[in-house]
Amino acid sequence: MNKSVLPVLIILLFLIALIALSAYAADFGLQVTNLSPIDENSHNGTVVGTIIATTPGTFTYEITNGNTSTAFAIDENSATITVATKEALDYETFQKFKLTIEVTEVSSGTDTDTATIDIDLNNVNEAPIITAPASKTTVENTPIVFSGSGVSISDVDAEENEIEVTLTTTNGSIILSGTENLTIISGTNTYHITGKIDDINAAFNGMQFDPTPGFSGEASIEITADDQGHTGSGEAETDSDTITITVTPGNQPPTAVDDDEYEI
Numbered sequence: 001m002n003k004s005v006l007p008v009l010i011i012l013l014f015l016i017a018l019i020a021l022s023a024y025a026a027d028f029g030l031q032v033t034n035l036s037p038i039d040e041n042s043h044n045g046t047v048v049g050t051i052i053a054t055t056p057g058t059f060t061y062e063i064t065n066g067n068t069s070t071a072f073a074i075d076e077n078s079a080t081i082t083v084a085t086k087e088a089l090d091y092e093t094f095q096k097f098k099l100t101i102e103v104t105e106v107s108s109g110t111d112t113d114t115a116t117i118d119i120d121l122n123n124v125n126e127a128p129i130i131t132a133p134a135s136k137t138t139v140e141n142t143p144i145v146f147s148g149s150g151v152s153i154s155d156v157d158a159e160e161n162e163i164e165v166t167l168t169t170t171n172g173s174i175i176l177s178g179t180e181n182l183t184i185i186s187g188t189n190t191y192h193i194t195g196k197i198d199d200i201n202a203a204f205n206g207m208q209f210d211p212t213p214g215f216s217g218e219a220s221i222e223i224t225a226d227d228q229g230h231t232g233s234g235e236a237e238t239d240s241d242t243i244t245i246t247v248t249p250g251n252q253p254p255t256a257v258d259d260d261e262y263e264i
Ligand SMILES: [Ca+2]
Pocket: 040, 089, 090, 091, 092, 126, 156
């Protein structure tokens, strides 16, 4: 062997040994207990599961990977995993978290083992959201047209399922901009609309409110949305909103006067 290579080789072997000693991957017989899928949006502090080291010793625990948006916390002594950020538990974003837990034996300070645990989220039904202006103003006998996203419905988990929207008007009536793919049952000043959200929003884009002819004063459109339970566990969820419409008096046509009253 070339004599100049020998010192380099010795140093390399020394470094390799040092690295091996400084982080010894031990086997603590790690087990996960009480782990079960949890509902999205679970409150902070909800217990998710516990890690147990089955070999004798005292250990500390730390989440080292997979903890997106600090969704979970682990008690470094008891190894109990809990929800830390409920907003991070969003089924529509993540259905599963895969956490890496590093376990260190206290007396050595360097002996570590790792456990990987999968935490599945359950979908919970979340409420629809109505977007609508709080108020509008128009002149007597003059319609209001809601264009663009002036009035619209959203629901993070309704997907392609049908929801139900009810419009109730006072002192006026509604004309939808379309009825494609929708089931509509109309009554006196009420419209029950069933369909997919995209189709309902298409019908709302260009929707017209006609004040009752000759009426001035306060009118309104009340909107309620019921997601029919789509999708996830739990009850059907609803939202409601009211658009207050001020109808101002318009120019009145001249009133005919009986000429006889002015006869001299
Ligand atoms: Ca969600």
